[in-house]
Amino acid sequence: MTEPTATAHVRKRLVPCRECSESDLSQRARWAGGETLATSLMAKALANPDLVSLAAGFIDQDTLPVEPTRRAMEAIWSNPVRARAALQYGTTIGHLPLRKILMERLLAADGQTARRMNVSTDQIVVTAGSNELLYLVSDTILDPGDIVLCAAPSYFVFLGTLANLGVRAVGVEADEQGIVPEAVEEELERRRAARELHRVKAIYVISYYDNPSSVTVPAERRAALVDIAKRYSNGNRIRVIEDTAYRELRYWGEDVPSIRSFDPEGNTVVMAGSFSKSFSPGVRVGWGVLPPDLVEPVLSQKGNIDFGSPNFSQYLVWTLLEQSLFDDHVATVREGYRRKIAATLEAADEFLAPIDGVEWIHPTGGLYVWLRLPESVDTGLSGPLFDRAVREGVLYVPGVYCYPTESPRVPKNMIRLSFGVPCRDDIRRGIEALARAIHQVL
Ligand SMILES: Cc1ncc(COP(=O)(O)O)c(C=O)c1O
Incomplete structure (x- = not known):
């Protein structure tokens, strides 16, 4: 069995550790190996702490369910049989x-x-x-x-x-x-x-x-x-x-x-x-x-x-x-994200809509906005936009990573934005920065 076909944009770099040569690894480890997209993006974020990350699909830090979890834990601890079983x-x-x-x-x-x-x-x-x-x-x-x-x-x-x-x-x-x-x-x-x-x-x-x-x-x-x-x-x-x-x-x-x-x-x-x-x-x-x-x-x-x-x-x-602690929490989370997505779409209308050829699907749920840029703009990690966007203060996921290895067409001009983590002001700042970077490459 040969290595599965992979287009260059998603082929991962194999980095064998110093102690083991490539041949010490299983075939599966070799298929899996290399630097992942998340690792590359994380490195950028760590090197630029002021960056607004519209990349990670993480969830909102402020609405993480501390209180519901505490109450559920109390309910478990108050019942020694349940606590021991857990x-x-x-x-x-x-x-x-x-x-x-x-x-x-x-x-x-x-x-x-x-x-x-x-x-x-x-x-x-x-x-x-x-x-x-x-x-x-x-x-x-x-x-x-x-x-x-x-x-x-x-x-x-x-x-x-x-x-x-x-x-x-x-x-x-x-x-x-x-x-x-x-x-x-x-x-x-x-x-x-x-x-x-x-x-x-x-x-x-x-x-x-x-x-x-x-x-x-x-x-x-x-x-x-x-x-x-x-x-x-x-x-x-x-x-x-x-x-x-x-x-x-x-x-x-x-x-x-x-x-x-x-x-x-x-x-x-x-x-x-x-x-x-x-x-x-x-x-x-x-x-x-x-x-x-x-x-x-x-x-x-x-x-x-x-x-x-x-x-x-x-x-x-x-x-x-x-x-019912879960359902009450989900209602709060939805409300928070509804406000964030509204902020995202508002900023997109203000800063991105005026750029010819920029469009997006209007989400009604989830955590992402999928953006199409003009065809001439390569959004990839080594393309002209990515570094400019980082310099302007924003991180995004280049769309090419989301395409299966054998796709009839892999557009290079797509971007995934996530509004889960940043606050509404940062979302606005991030989208404004992205618009500046797009203007520069056009
Ligand atoms: C589409 C989709 N499926 C599955 C998952 C995996 O989530 P988890 O393993 O945390 O349940 C994710 C996480 O981002 C996702 O976006």
Whole structure:
């Protein structure tokens, strides 16, 4: 097996440590190795402490849930039986009362019943963040050389997970409503013609307030994606991996039923959820709803790695949900982000809209604004804009990192801005600085 194909912009630099030569490392370590985007951006931020970072997808520092967490901890400590259980090992699949609440909440959000959705707590797995779930599922269903269809653009950490496994991430056209089902079907036909259809194992979709594009996939497309995955599953099964990390961060508009709710047998969709964006990434609790045939294989992998995600965090989240502390907190967080996104869009209207060729998708949730600059502007780390932006005082994520390695087209003029961390004044300062930098390169 050769190294998975990778376009130059995302190929990571392999930096073997002094003690071990490259050949001492496993193939997977070599696929995974090198300096990551986060490391490069972090280094810039550390070297320039006055920089406004509109890069990191972190959450708002001021609304981190200190008080709800303290109250939930008190509730745990006031009950010695619960406290001791929380401090003990748990099960690989996760704490049953937490899994029950997760299932009830999912059914309520989707307006479904367990029977109609063919789901039970046996299919709900708790993980250390949803990244662990995404990794475990990928490791369970994908071999090196397999193909996952991803929206172009997509969540770059998951693209890294696929690279780590030697899996080919193939980009599919996405528009203001997310991944385009017709384009998925065309890509599957292309793979069929190339006798590669059997290598396509999954379609990855961030169904709510996508990272980086902030779009939400509408109901008709959700149904169409499940239908396509089923129709093209001949011999090998094509799963839809539904990533719902931002579902709770809705600022305007109505919620949409999950893609999983369009898969009543529950054999096609793998759903991943997270408490990182809605509550706290430090707690590291994520979860998944697995098709019945994947439960055992995923748990076998998980057991070999962690035999249970941190039990204490699971008790904490369970208590937060049980006592409505979570829901009260989410309402506060939404309000805070609604103000921040308004500040972001206001600053964009004032400073970016007057620049010819600058446009963006208007987000209704999530943490990101996906900006298109004039085609002549290369936003990459070694392009002319990035250093000027840093000198003017702002950091952003260059769009190229969000494109799957095999994308039909990788535009160089895209930027992901995140409004999660900076305060409203800094957001304004950062966008003004970005506009100055763009003017300079034009
Ligand atoms: C789309 C998406 N999925 C999953 C995650 C992973 O979150 P966690 O592992 O903290 O649950 C993130 C984090 O940024 C994300 O943006």
